[in-house]
Amino acid sequence: MTQSPRVLVWNEFRHERAKPAVRDVYPEGIHVVIAEALRSHGLAVQTATLDEPEHGLTEEALANTDTLVWWGHMAHEEVDDAIVERVSLRVLSGMGLVALHSAHYSKLFRRLMGTPCTVNWRDDGERERLWVVTPEHPIAHGIGPYIQLEREEMYGEVFGIPEPEELVFLSWFAGGEVFRSGCCFRRGFGRIFYFRPGHETFPTYHQPDIQRVIANACRWAAPNINAVLPTQNKRCAALEDVGV
Amino acid sequence: MTQSPRVLVWNEFRHERAKPAVRDVYPEGIHVVIAEALRSHGLAVQTATLDEPEHGLTEEALANTDTLVWWGHMAHEEVDDAIVERVSLRVLSGMGLVALHSAHYSKLFRRLMGTPCTVNWRDDGERERLWVVTPEHPIAHGIGPYIQLEREEMYGEVFGIPEPEELVFLSWFAGGEVFRSGCCFRRGFGRIFYFRPGHETFPTYHQPDIQRVIANACRWAAPNINAVLPTQNKRCAALEDVGV
Amino acid sequence: MTQSPRVLVWNEFRHERAKPAVRDVYPEGIHVVIAEALRSHGLAVQTATLDEPEHGLTEEALANTDTLVWWGHMAHEEVDDAIVERVSLRVLSGMGLVALHSAHYSKLFRRLMGTPCTVNWRDDGERERLWVVTPEHPIAHGIGPYIQLEREEMYGEVFGIPEPEELVFLSWFAGGEVFRSGCCFRRGFGRIFYFRPGHETFPTYHQPDIQRVIANACRWAAPNINAVLPTQNKRCAALEDVGV
Amino acid sequence: MTQSPRVLVWNEFRHERAKPAVRDVYPEGIHVVIAEALRSHGLAVQTATLDEPEHGLTEEALANTDTLVWWGHMAHEEVDDAIVERVSLRVLSGMGLVALHSAHYSKLFRRLMGTPCTVNWRDDGERERLWVVTPEHPIAHGIGPYIQLEREEMYGEVFGIPEPEELVFLSWFAGGEVFRSGCCFRRGFGRIFYFRPGHETFPTYHQPDIQRVIANACRWAAPNINAVLPTQNKRCAALEDVGV
Numbered sequence: 001m002t003q004s005p006r007v008l009v010w011n012e013f014r015h016e017r018a019k020p021a022v023r024d025v026y027p028e029g030i031h032v033v034i035a036e037a038l039r040s041h042g043l044a045v046q047t048a049t050l051d052e053p054e055h056g057l058t059e060e061a062l063a064n065t066d067t068l069v070w071w072g073h074m075a076h077e078e079v080d081d082a083i084v085e086r087v088s089l090r091v092l093s094g095m096g097l098v099a100l101h102s103a104h105y106s107k108l109f110r111r112l113m114g115t116p117c118t119v120n121w122r123d124d125g126e127r128e129r130l131w132v133v134t135p136e137h138p139i140a141h142g143i144g145p146y147i148q149l150e151r152e153e154m155y156g157e158v159f160g161i162p163e164p165e166e167l168v169f170l171s172w173f174a175g176g177e178v179f180r181s182g183c184c185f186r187r188g189f190g191r192i193f194y195f196r197p198g199h200e201t202f203p204t205y206h207q208p209d210i211q212r213v214i215a216n217a218c219r220w221a222a223p224n225i226n227a228v229l230p231t232q233n234k235r236c237a238a239l240e241d242v243g244v
Numbered sequence: 245m246t247q248s249p250r251v252l253v254w255n256e257f258r259h260e261r262a263k264p265a266v267r268d269v270y271p272e273g274i275h276v277v278i279a280e281a282l283r284s285h286g287l288a289v290q291t292a293t294l295d296e297p298e299h300g301l302t303e304e305a306l307a308n309t310d311t312l313v314w315w316g317h318m319a320h321e322e323v324d325d326a327i328v329e330r331v332s333l334r335v336l337s338g339m340g341l342v343a344l345h346s347a348h349y350s351k352l353f354r355r356l357m358g359t360p361c362t363v364n365w366r367d368d369g370e371r372e373r374l375w376v377v378t379p380e381h382p383i384a385h386g387i388g389p390y391i392q393l394e395r396e397e398m399y400g401e402v403f404g405i406p407e408p409e410e411l412v413f414l415s416w417f418a419g420g421e422v423f424r425s426g427c428c429f430r431r432g433f434g435r436i437f438y439f440r441p442g443h444e445t446f447p448t449y450h451q452p453d454i455q456r457v458i459a460n461a462c463r464w465a466a467p468n469i470n471a472v473l474p475t476q477n478k479r480c481a482a483l484e485d486v487g488v
Numbered sequence: 489m490t491q492s493p494r495v496l497v498w499n500e501f502r503h504e505r506a507k508p509a510v511r512d513v514y515p516e517g518i519h520v521v522i523a524e525a526l527r528s529h530g531l532a533v534q535t536a537t538l539d540e541p542e543h544g545l546t547e548e549a550l551a552n553t554d555t556l557v558w559w560g561h562m563a564h565e566e567v568d569d570a571i572v573e574r575v576s577l578r579v580l581s582g583m584g585l586v587a588l589h590s591a592h593y594s595k596l597f598r599r600l601m602g603t604p605c606t607v608n609w610r611d612d613g614e615r616e617r618l619w620v621v622t623p624e625h626p627i628a629h630g631i632g633p634y635i636q637l638e639r640e641e642m643y644g645e646v647f648g649i650p651e652p653e654e655l656v657f658l659s660w661f662a663g664g665e666v667f668r669s670g671c672c673f674r675r676g677f678g679r680i681f682y683f684r685p686g687h688e689t690f691p692t693y694h695q696p697d698i699q700r701v702i703a704n705a706c707r708w709a710a711p712n713i714n715a716v717l718p719t720q721n722k723r724c725a726a727l728e729d730v731g732v
Numbered sequence: 733m734t735q736s737p738r739v740l741v742w743n744e745f746r747h748e749r750a751k752p753a754v755r756d757v758y759p760e761g762i763h764v765v766i767a768e769a770l771r772s773h774g775l776a777v778q779t780a781t782l783d784e785p786e787h788g789l790t791e792e793a794l795a796n797t798d799t800l801v802w803w804g805h806m807a808h809e810e811v812d813d814a815i816v817e818r819v820s821l822r823v824l825s826g827m828g829l830v831a832l833h834s835a836h837y838s839k840l841f842r843r844l845m846g847t848p849c850t851v852n853w854r855d856d857g858e859r860e861r862l863w864v865v866t867p868e869h870p871i872a873h874g875i876g877p878y879i880q881l882e883r884e885e886m887y888g889e890v891f892g893i894p895e896p897e898e899l900v901f902l903s904w905f906a907g908g909e910v911f912r913s914g915c916c917f918r919r920g921f922g923r924i925f926y927f928r929p930g931h932e933t934f935p936t937y938h939q940p941d942i943q944r945v946i947a948n949a950c951r952w953a954a955p956n957i958n959a960v961l962p963t964q965n966k967r968c969a970a971l972e973d974v975g976v
Contacts, residue, residue: 092360094868105477114358115432116336118474122481131645131666136826136921138956145646156480157619157658158633160336162431163409165897170645170658170666177480178619178658178666187406188359189868224870230362233349236400236421237366338624375889375910380582380677382712389890401863401902402877409653414889414902414910422863422902422910433624468626580848580892593965602846603920604824606962610969644968648824650919653895665968675894676847718850721837724888724909725854 005066005096005222006044009035010056012072013049015200022200030071030198033205034214038069041215050075057083066222067096069214070103071198077107084108092188093229096221098214101198104159109194112187113161120156120177127174128152128197130181137168139182139193139216147209153199155179161194169213171196182213184220188229193217249310249340249466250288253279254300256316257293259444266444274315274442277449278458282313285459294319301327310466311340313458314347315442321351328352336432337473340465342458345442348403353438356431357405364400364421371418372396372441374425381412383426383437383460391453397443399423405438413457415440426457428464432473435465493554493584493710494532497523498544500560501537503688510688518559518686521693522702526557529703538563545571554710555584557702558591559686565595572596580676581717584709586702589686592647597682600675601649608644608665615662616640616685618669625656627670627681627704635697641687643667649682657701659684670701672708676717681705737798737828737954738776741767742788744804745781747932754932762803762930765937766946770801773947782807789815798954799828801946802835803930809839816840824920825961828953830946833930836891841926844919845893852888852909859906860884860929862913869900871914871925871948879941885931887911893926901945903928914945916952920961925949 011031015022026033031047038045046065048056050072062068068087072079084107091097091112099109110117130147132140147169156177162185169182181196195213198204205211255275259266270277275291282289290309292300294316306312312331316323328351335341335356343353354361374391376384391413400421406429413426425440439457442448449455499519503510514521519535526533534553536544538560550556556575560567572595579585579600587597598605618635620628635657644665650673657670669684683701686692693699743763747754758765763779770777778797780788782804794800800819804811816839823829823844831841842849862879864872879901888909894917901914913928927945930936937943 112358114356116474118477120478120480122479129664129666133645133647133668134918135646136918136923136955136957141956154480157621158474158623159621160432160474162406162429163654165407166651167655170668172660172664172666175480176617176660178617178660180621180658185406186866186868188404191868223868224873225868230360230402230404233362234364235366236364236398236419373908373910377889377891377912378674379890380674380679380712385712401865402867403865407898410895411899414912416904416908416910420861420904422861422904424865424902430622430624435624468624468629600846602844604962606965608966608968610967642968646962648920648962650894650917651897663968673894676892718848718890718892721850722852723854724852724886724907 004042004044005218006064007038007046007067007069007218008061008065009038009045009047009069010071011047011049012075013051014075015073025201025203030200030205034069037205037211038215038218041212043215043218050078055079055083057087059086062087062090062095065095067098067218069098069100069218070106070108071100072106073102073200076105079107081107084111088112089229091190091192094189094223094225096190096218096223097192098217098221099192099194101196104194112192113185115162116160118160119179122154122175123199124154124175125151125202126154128154129172130169130197131172133167133170137166138220139168139184139213141216142212143209149197149202149204149207151202152197152204155181155196189223189225191221193221248286248288249462250308251282251290251311251313251462252305252309253282253289253291253313254315255291255293256319257295258319259317269445269447274444274449278313281449281455282459282462285456287459287462294322299323299327301331303330306331306334306339309339311342311462313342313344313462314350314352315344316350317346317444320349323351325351328355332356333473335434335436338433338467340434340462340467341436342461342465343436343438345440348438356436359406360404362404363423366398366419367443368398368419369395369446370398372398373416374413374441375416377411377414381410382464383412383428383457385460386456387453393441393446393448393451395446396441396448399425399440433467437461437465492530492532493706494552495526495534495555495557495706496549496553497526497533497535497557498559499535499537500563501539502563503561513689513691518688518693522557525693525699526703526706529700531703531706538566543567543571545575547574550575550578550583553583555586555706557586557588557706558594558596559588560594561590561688564593567595569595572599576600577717579678579680582677582711584678584706584711585680586705586709587680587682589684592682600680603650604648606648607667610642610663611687612642612663613639613690614642616642617660618657618685619660621655621658625654626708627656627672627701629704630700631697637685637690637692637695639690640685640692643669643684677711679709681709736774736776737950738796739770739778739799739801739950740793740797741770741777741779741801742803743779743781744807745783746807747805757933757935762932762937766801769937769943770947770950773944775947775950782810787811787815789819791818794819794822794827797827799830799950801830801832801950802838802840803832804838805834805932808837811839813839816843820844821961823922823924826921826955826957828922828950828955829924830949830953831924831926833928836926844924847894848892850892851911854886854907855931856886856907857883857934858886860886861904862901862929863904865899865902869898870952871900871916871945873948874944875941881929881934881936881939883934884929884936887913887928921955921957923953925953
């Protein structure tokens, strides 16, 4: 197990440059705030953004990444299909993935889930409470019974995902909805954590508990093995060779 | 619940026309043998094959299908991507899918699983025993402790799928391998059953117990609701409209 | 599959006789209201209560039951351990169980779960919304996006259960909590559904949607097979008898 | 997370004293061989046996245990019910449990599973292969595609357990059976791993790969938190106190 996972924080980084209301909250970008938080939790962190060559997701960058954190929203469609396939294969080969907020609808997350990943939503800046359902889970380490966010975008069920293997957080919203907001999946040799909060106009990623959950998730999702994904079916030795 | 599900049996139908050894076992095609078996179990059955226009998977054909049975092997790559997407959306909207044998590596199944779906294999015609792990499961209805096939292709673990929600059959092979050979998945509003046996050179689909399992699976996978898949995220009413 | 399951509705039947506030809502007992509702849904229904001989749960009564519905609260400890074991074995042998509301803390449910089954609670008569998380599930058949109850007791997470195999409902409470309020479990050859609502001072079981869910659950949980539970480990034939 | 978990290896320790054939394989007892192996893997290990006062499972001993390893067979019924309840509560409060071989039928394991935990079996000393189904799982760390044991007792399906949350090993037996032989469960705040091999007349626990799996499992099952089990339902603050 990697004791100090290497994290790559990927951000679309468009809202922050286009909208003053977002820039006020994340002047240098969501990725910078998350990266600094993860560093303060002892992780080795790099960042990458959509408008870099190959979206900053070169083979080399991925080869040096244990867990990838993904934030995207308005430009999902601009992510190149070949890069999506490259990153998917990395996840299936063992790289961890922490998909944040609107990343539920990214090509990458939908490709790995195989389902529409749709949600109901409302952006009225209402109160959210994220209840811990499995307090013993490493991703909930150091978190109390719940995390409260005074203003967030609402996501409501039905969330169009496969049944999560482990459910860590359930969200309550003041407007009357609930949401499976912390979901663990294993796919291929990789681990995936979806974490709901983080609308770009609210200071969610500045909150210490949110930062802690993301740090915990980066450690949880980091690979246990140096796996190579089987890219095709494999013929086995014949019976006589096996000697049974 | 549909009392008498409408089944569409899809077959690649290439091996049977190209290889005498296969034609001997399935002179009119695998789909014809399966279709007749399902009719004898009281199901309403149509068939479709790869070389028909739109692979026989027109919007109209799918609109009249409760459960789709899929057999493919040598020509996975010839299945049109647009048709794969069309069928995927149908499954996610509620149509059942029964994926047989080498369909584990079809574009359709891999698209829905999000994983490589690779297997280890050996085609030496060895004995397989499919043990029932959940005797109370509707798909195992009428089956004893196991089904024995004297000659089959071997598939061995690791099977590159997400963890099945329910495991119905586990296979034992004389050569020393095991395999999760009857796996249930729920994806979107649809149900998917993967069933391992059925190499084209062996008379597997002529065996009554195998036919019974496929019939059971067609009933199990048939939709409970007339669902329409959410094809995009949906904005909810604002708080004041909800009246909370 | 049993087309018209035989249901036995079991009720502690103490609150209704002791407290006027409960008697006003359920003059003849909770079991009578539920039984009539299930009959109107086409089920064959009997009832039984704690103070009958053997709590009304004789071997004969159980032998004629496909699904048992259980409501208990103040007198969990008065249920005889031998009867609990008898009913448990029936469930493990294939009889369905629908555990309602405070039955989460019954000896029977805790025995079958193996966990404490504790909840957080508050009895202030607040609004509850039960969101459907899996609209295609047979237990949600005929239910819209959610069921709203104007006044209910609150149950909050952490709910001390094993991870449910399927999650059908998630509850939202006006006071700020969430709860996994519709949970499916398979145990032995039996199916178990836990359904949260139904505090004795509120008219919850008079509400048509709640009645429909219970009826759906009775059909879902009814056994698929006439199973006999293995009550001990079984020695298998030696190799030579198997002929491998 | 505990970096160096404290392990308590519990053994019935009857076969070894009663039967020469077992004493030849484990002269000082199964627990001594396992304890030494775990120490060589860097774990801090104590042992306890059935015939000690309180079976060696005092409150103090348990308070100093992160993971308990359990081997029992011929004397399941002699384990005191009060001790079983004490140990169960510890597991539900976060202590790990590794249940070995015939411990599937111990009071402790059955209490925690809530199901009969029965198996089919045959003691002919046949070949077993334990296939790794999830190579990325920490319990499979350092293990190849499978572990082969030349002579073992056979356990066959149906294994009467709840569906495991994660399946790590699947066994193949020369006589024609399969078995879910490495199963992970989360119960309360504790983690449980069931591991099949280890009949007392065979040198299974002397095999390095088997020792490695048990060591891995002890680390995996060790608690992440200092949890205190809720032993009763908890009343929550009223709405006005919550301030919602």
